[in-house]
Amino acid sequence: MSTDNSIGTPEQLRDPNYTPALGKAIPLGIQHVLAMFVSNVTPAIIIASVAGFGFGAPNADIPALIYLIQMAMMFAGVATLIQTIGIGPVGAKLPIVQGTSFAFLPVMIPAMIGAGTAGLAGLMTGVVIGGLFHAVLGLFVGKIRFALPPLVTGLIVLMIGLSLIKVGILYAAGGAGDFNMSKPTWGSLNNWFQAGVVIFVTLGLKFFARGLLSVSAVLIGLIVGYIVAYIMGDVNLAGIGRAGWFALPSPFKFGFEINWAIIIGMCLMAFISAIETVGDVSGITKGGAGREATDEEVVGATYADGLGSALAGIFGSLPNTSFSQNVGLIAMTGVMSRHVVTIGAIFLIVCGLIPKIGAVINTVPIQVLGGGVIVMFGMVAAAGASMLSDVKWNSRNMVIFAVALSVGLGLQQVPDAMGFLGSTSKILMTSGLLPAAFIAILLNLVLPESLGGDKVEEAKH
Numbered sequence: 001m002s003t004d005n006s007i008g009t010p011e012q013l014r015d016p017n018y019t020p021a022l023g024k025a026i027p028l029g030i031q032h033v034l035a036m037f038v039s040n041v042t043p044a045i046i047i048a049s050v051a052g053f054g055f056g057a058p059n060a061d062i063p064a065l066i067y068l069i070q071m072a073m074m075f076a077g078v079a080t081l082i083q084t085i086g087i088g089p090v091g092a093k094l095p096i097v098q099g100t101s102f103a104f105l106p107v108m109i110p111a112m113i114g115a116g117t118a119g120l121a122g123l124m125t126g127v128v129i130g131g132l133f134h135a136v137l138g139l140f141v142g143k144i145r146f147a148l149p150p151l152v153t154g155l156i157v158l159m160i161g162l163s164l165i166k167v168g169i170l171y172a173a174g175g176a177g178d179f180n181m182s183k184p185t186w187g188s189l190n191n192w193f194q195a196g197v198v199i200f201v202t203l204g205l206k207f208f209a210r211g212l213l214s215v216s217a218v219l220i221g222l223i224v225g226y227i228v229a230y231i232m233g234d235v236n237l238a239g240i241g242r243a244g245w246f247a248l249p250s251p252f253k254f255g256f257e258i259n260w261a262i263i264i265g266m267c268l269m270a271f272i273s274a275i276e277t278v279g280d281v282s283g284i285t286k287g288g289a290g291r292e293a294t295d296e297e298v299v300g301a302t303y304a305d306g307l308g309s310a311l312a313g314i315f316g317s318l319p320n321t322s323f324s325q326n327v328g329l330i331a332m333t334g335v336m337s338r339h340v341v342t343i344g345a346i347f348l349i350v351c352g353l354i355p356k357i358g359a360v361i362n363t364v365p366i367q368v369l370g371g372g373v374i375v376m377f378g379m380v381a382a383a384g385a386s387m388l389s390d391v392k393w394n395s396r397n398m399v400i401f402a403v404a405l406s407v408g409l410g411l412q413q414v415p416d417a418m419g420f421l422g423s424t425s426k427i428l429m430t431s432g433l434l435p436a437a438f439i440a441i442l443l444n445l446v447l448p449e450s451l452g453g454d455k456v457e458e459a460k461h
Helices: 022-051 062-085 105-112 117-139 141-147 150-173 189-208 211-215 217-231 238-242 260-289 295-314 324-333 338-352 355-362 366-388 395-413 423-430 433-446 452-460
Strands: 098-100 320-322
Touching (some): 022 062, 022 105, 022 117, 022 211, 022 217, 022 366, 062 098, 062 295, 062 320, 062 355, 098 295, 105 117, 105 150, 105 260, 117 141, 117 295, 141 260, 141 295, 150 189, 150 260, 150 366, 150 395, 150 433, 189 217, 189 366, 211 217, 217 366, 238 355, 260 295, 260 320, 260 324, 260 423, 260 433, 320 324, 395 423, 395 433
Antiparallel strands (some): 098 320
């Protein structure tokens, strides 16, 4: 951990209410934004692509995609401000960075396949209702933690990563959807070369650089890949000139529509997101201040998570949650100041008000984004595997893991296997994530702590 006395004394660095000099605080705040920037806008790009109005689609709606990217930036900033500044009991008043969550993608993707921009009304309504439900969990989050040990949470995070890895490969090859896969360039060496450049640069910086270069490795990798793609003639800059310099968010821009599959999925995933936030809050207080998080901080963070998501949905953005990579950044810099993160939040809000920034992001070729996505989604799966390392692998836990993983991953790979279900239930079941989570939680609660085989092994020892 850094103990840079030019920023503050060790006591000041551990204090969330301490504000370093602006000359130090601004770069530290921007560093937090660089660490999460790519991960924050990627879900919006994926949803647009899956729905059929993004990257190169025949029915592309570039203004809608740019708006989604704008709102991803803006409401990550707004939700972060709610966490760092707080509104009464809402907000942990800690340096928590919020951003668009990957965790909800396995629920959103099946519901949005081929839906076009018309599907966004049901999606955003689900985000709002799910966010409000998430906020209510703040009242109970401490009481439900017993049902989510590392066996369950590790499996869920692993499933999130595994369900998304296919997206990374499709993007690196040239994009998802029939409209991309039918192109003669799909799967070409050029596409994989550009994706490979991103991966190579990202890994090089992550392991051989230090400080800001290491923290923003994925972003820099994408920039280098973008330059290579431009040289190879795969970057189209035409849309940037048509984008405006300033635009305000519009409430219910995409309308309001009840889609029960999305609403139920969002509410169920809120449990997972809430537990993830509890872990992030604990990680921040341990890594930055050397103490456990208070109940007030945990509850406030959960309230802010939910209300931030609900507010994002109203203005056309996807669910928000705390960003784990920024937890590690605080442990690395040793700066616990919430006001540093507030500066980063303001920067995100400003970016969200400028459509040209969204238009520039929209010009990133899908195969270049694919290189970054492969790294990001692989890291999600690796994080789940890391959490599972804390599990005692007796026969009981192995059976729980095996059954939940087999059913969840199997239903995801063979979605037609449950053709007898109605459309809403089928979307929820074939997400893979929800049935895996349900089976793991249920078996963990009802199975005895030791199965017959475990007792035999224990007797031997």
